[in-house]
Amino acid sequence: MSARYADGSLPESATWSLERHLEACTPCATTVSRAVGATGVATAVLAEIRGSVLLAIAEAEAHEAAGAAHHPSPSPNRRLGRALWAAGPALRGPWVVALLLVCAAAAGLAYGAGFDGARPLLLAFAPVLPLAGVALSYGPHADPMYEISATTPSGGLRLLLTRTAAVLGVSLPLLTAVGAFLPGPPGIPGAAAWLLPALALVLGALALGSYVGCRTATGIVAAGWTFAVLLPVFSVSGDGGGDSGGDGRTLPVTALAEQLAQYLSGVSVQGGWAVAAALCAGVLALRRHSFDFSPGSGRGLRFDRLENP
Structure with missing residues (x-):
């Protein structure tokens, strides 16, 4: 099942059940992770996702820093x-x-x-x-x-x-x-x-x-x-x-x-x-x-x- 999940041939219903199971089972999650890594198919996709997430975090931090310089601190009523x-x-x-x-x-x-x-x-x-x-x-x-x-x-x-x-x-x-x-x-x-x-x-x-x-x-x-x-x-x-x-x-x-x-x-x-x-x-x-x-x-x-x- 791990190999079929890694290459994308597992049916959708079985994929959903497996992913729900992996949230609570560490040994199975490790096995599936190794199978996905061995195929090499997901490496490029994961690298692209990681880059997108890091870019979004950097943009959000820059936006917050800019907003903090232009907006006053929370009002006393909000703090209360x-x-x-x-x-x-x-x-x-x-x-x-x-x-x-x-x-x-x-x-x-x-x-x-x-x-x-x-x-x-x-x-x-x-x-x-x-x-x-x-x-x-x-x-x-x-x-x-x-x-x-x-x-x-x-x-x-x-x-x-x-x-x-x-x-x-x-x-x-x-x-x-x-x-x-x-x-x-x-x-x-x-x-x-x-x-x-x-x-x-x-x-x-x-x-x-x-x-x-x-x-x-x-x-x-x-x-x-x-x-x-x-x-x-x-x-x-x-x-x-x-x-x-x-x-x-x-x-x-x-x-x-x-x-x-x-x-x-x-x-x-x-x-x-x-x-x-x-x-x-x-x-x-x-x-x-x-x-x-x-x-x-x-x-x-x-x-x-x-x-x-």
């Missing part, structure tokens, strides 16, 4: 549009609105309703908000141009990390500032104590996403953090242990502050989160190719193997 596209759908969708509503609700509860548990609640749910932003930033469910952007040189893990950085760049300073502005009960961790755990959770979600997908992984990590924080609080409050509030029951705010202190306060705790973040980053680096979109990865076109007659 590119930055918003790189930031991802989460920063252009309801996630930012939800983030602002959470911050406004926390401030309203603290200073409008006099609720002293606004800051503990914000610290409890703050690590979940960046995870939601990451889930809404990447994947076919979030980006209608996912398949196109994922196949570009800047797609895959690079695009995912860019959008994750944009989500963290918006959520971390905003939530930390609001947390510092809110009053809290004694023993509550500092407003910035959740930053390193949040980074570890995001990296863990990305590493897990290389196996199960970004949206599923962020949901699993967010649910795990929420249950780990809230279940002990409700358990202690329901058993009536801890500080008494006159009726022998522990106040949920106090229990929540104590639980957050166990997860966020202390050098050893923060060191543990740093080690977890480093390990998750290492797994993500090892699994970086799992985010690539290519025909051979099972997420694109699949090619059937052909048998040579």
Whole structure:
């Protein structure tokens, strides 16, 4: 079949099937390339094509150089549009609105309703908000141009990390500032104590996403953090242990502050989160190719193997 393909005697339908197969089969592509080179028929044609391509590239570069000298740089609005596209759908969708509503609700509860548990609640749910932003930033469910952007040189893990950085760049300073502005009960961790755990959770979600997908992984990590924080609080409050509030029951705010202190306060705790973040980053680096979109990865076109007659 290789010889018939090289001399042009192979039927059109078989030629098309063979060329599709060669896109995914390196050994067969090498065999066909050697057969074509041995005939010598395609040498002159390939040389002419190569010369035409090089000439077109030189003309395009000269045209771009001439155009750059006469045209101004892109407008600020165009640059802003590119930055918003790189930031991802989460920063252009309801996630930012939800983030602002959470911050406004926390401030309203603290200073409008006099609720002293606004800051503990914000610290409890703050690590979940960046995870939601990451889930809404990447994947076919979030980006209608996912398949196109994922196949570009800047797609895959690079695009995912860019959008994750944009989500963290918006959520971390905003939530930390609001947390510092809110009053809290004694023993509550500092407003910035959740930053390193949040980074570890995001990296863990990305590493897990290389196996199960970004949206599923962020949901699993967010649910795990929420249950780990809230279940002990409700358990202690329901058993009536801890500080008494006159009726022998522990106040949920106090229990929540104590639980957050166990997860966020202390050098050893923060060191543990740093080690977890480093390990998750290492797994993500090892699994970086799992985010690539290519025909051979099972997420694109699949090619059937052909048998040579």
